[in-house]
Amino acid sequence: MGYVSTTKKPTAPSGGWSDLWKQEDYWAMWLGLTIVLLAILLWSTGNHFMNWIVLKIPDYSDYHTGLDYLFTHKNSLLALYLFLLVLCSAAIKVLTGEVKGFLVGFTFLFGLSILVSFLGSWDIMKHYNIETPLLALLAGLLISNFLRIPYWLSTALQTQFYVKFGIVLMGASLPFTLILQAGSTAFAQATIIAVATFLTIYWTGTRFLGLDKRFAATLAAGGSICGVSASIAIGGAVKAEKQHVSIAISLVILFSIVMIFILPLAIKALAILPGPAGAWIGTAEFADAPGMAAAAAINEQAIKTFTLMKVVGRDMFIGIWCFVMALTSITRWEKRYSGTTPNAADIWFRFPKFVLGFIIASIIITILAASTDAVTTKAIDDHVINPIIELRNWAFILTFLSIGLSSRLKELASVGWKPFAAFSAGVLVNIPLGYLLSVVIMGNYWTTIK
Numbered sequence: 019m020g021y022v023s024t025t026k027k028p029t030a031p032s033g034g035w036s037d038l039w040k041q042e043d044y045w046a047m048w049l050g051l052t053i054v055l056l057a058i059l060l061w062s063t064g065n066h067f068m069n070w071i072v073l074k075i076p077d078y079s080d081y082h083t084g085l086d087y088l089f090t091h092k093n094s095l096l097a098l099y100l101f102l103l104v105l106c107s108a109a110i111k112v113l114t115g116e117v118k119g120f121l122v123g124f125t126f127l128f129g130l131s132i133l134v135s136f137l138g139s140w141d142i143m144k145h146y147n148i149e150t151p152l153l154a155l156l157a158g159l160l161i162s163n164f165l166r167i168p169y170w171l172s173t174a175l176q177t178q179f180y181v182k183f184g185i186v187l188m189g190a191s192l193p194f195t196l197i198l199q200a201g202s203t204a205f206a207q208a209t210i211i212a213v214a215t216f217l218t219i220y221w222t223g224t225r226f227l228g229l230d231k232r233f234a235a236t237l238a239a240g241g242s243i244c245g246v247s248a249s250i251a252i253g254g255a256v257k258a259e260k261q262h263v264s265i266a267i268s269l270v271i272l273f274s275i276v277m278i279f280i281l282p283l284a285i286k287a288l289a290i291l292p293g294p295a296g297a298w299i300g301t302a303e304f305a306d307a308p309g310m311a312a313a314a315a316i317n318e319q320a321i322k323t324f325t326l327m328k329v330v331g332r333d334m335f336i337g338i339w340c341f342v343m344a345l346t347s348i349t350r351w352e353k354r355y356s357g358t359t360p361n362a363a364d365i366w367f368r369f370p371k372f373v374l375g376f377i378i379a380s381i382i383i384t385i386l387a388a389s390t391d392a393v394t395t396k397a398i399d400d401h402v403i404n405p406i407i408e409l410r411n412w413a414f415i416l417t418f419l420s421i422g423l424s425s426r427l428k429e430l431a432s433v434g435w436k437p438f439a440a441f442s443a444g445v446l447v448n449i450p451l452g453y454l455l456s457v458v459i460m461g462n463y464w465t466t467i468k
Contacts, residue, residue, distance in 0.1 A: 050186025158422015300327025
């Protein structure tokens with residue numbers, strides 16, 4: 019589901035009213051929907067503020083052209099920086115309380131995102147297929163693996179928050195009718211992938227490598243459901259050891275980073291069309307943020323099919339998985355927990371709330387577009403949807419930079435050979451099975467998703 023955040027969070031939500039403002043998922047939803055409603059309000063009053071603050075650096079061959087564009091749009095960049103800073107600082111104030119460090123760290127991160135966007139628009143980068151998302155990840159990895167990341171910067175590396183915020187905005191560009199249409203297909207395909215991968219990792223870990231059942235289940239969840247968030251949630255549900263959850267998280271991160279590079283290269287080598295490519299990434303990647311980076315390296319259609327497969331097909335069912343695994347743990351694995359019972363309310367408590375924001379944003383824009391004529395619909399595209407898409411892209415650049423800046427490969431690689439072997443077994447099933455379903459069997463369907 020999500021990726022790595024520097025903030026420590028409890029593995030189980032409280033389920034109380036305070037969750038509405040104390041959980042990262044809710045803040046991603048509130049802020050994303052605020053932007054959607056603000057864009058609609060400004061457009062309806064004839065104000066083009068959203069078009070002004072969000073900009074996309076055009077492709078260039080002479081760097082002077084790119085620099086001139088940045089200089090002439092410096093006020094827009096400043097407004098975008100302040101806009102995002104205010105929104106994100108409000109969330110950080112409640113979530114971590116470390117606003118001072120975040121202000122400094124976010125300023126550096128935003129400046130780095132401008133540099134990455136500038137270089138990513140250079141035709142030399144395009145020639146070597148180094149898209150902005152991959153460039154952001156590479157820049158972050160180079161910095162984090164050769165330099166020490168200061169604490170003030172680490173407070174701004176809120177990877178899960180940025181990607182969830184971006185996914186909520188993503189809902190504004192996907193008609194709700196499309197989500198309904200693709201939902202059953204994505205869920206069916208994702209269920210096949212998740213069950214096959216989970217059982218492979220679990221059986222390999224317990225039957226061949228002698229791993230503890232809870233440890234194997236935690237590894238299997240990270241490799242089959244939704245990455246880091248699944249490892250944390252399932253680990254908490256089955257009472258796994260803290261170090262086992264940490265190892266599962268490290269393996270998810272390690273394989274996710276590798277897949278960011280391998281999947282786009284494989285897709286280009288095999289000449290896979292963008293629609294099926296995005297769906298394949300949605301089944302083969304282990305977390306939202308790196309998966310979005312891989313999909314963004316293809317094109318917008320790949321981003322959409324990835325989102326439908328990963329968010330609609332996999333992320334939203336984490337609560338059900340937690341309940342099933344807690345029930346299995348309590349009734350079959352450990353008698354000392356026999357005095358407790360799994361709570362069905364955990365299905366709701368564990369449900370990723372940012373997915374609700376994604377769906378609500380889609381419903382709002384769909385209703386708005388359906389109630390207008392063709393001319394007004396075009397105006398909505400130009401002054402509401404397109405600015406939101408560009409804001410989403412900036413949120414994703416912050417995400418990709420945060421992935422790299424918070425990942426030290428040496429630390430991720432020291433997890434032990436048995437967990438690594440069990441997780442690798444799942445990868446060996448996940449990737450070809452995802453290809454078979456997304457490209458061979460369902461390829462024609464995913465191609466129709468625009």
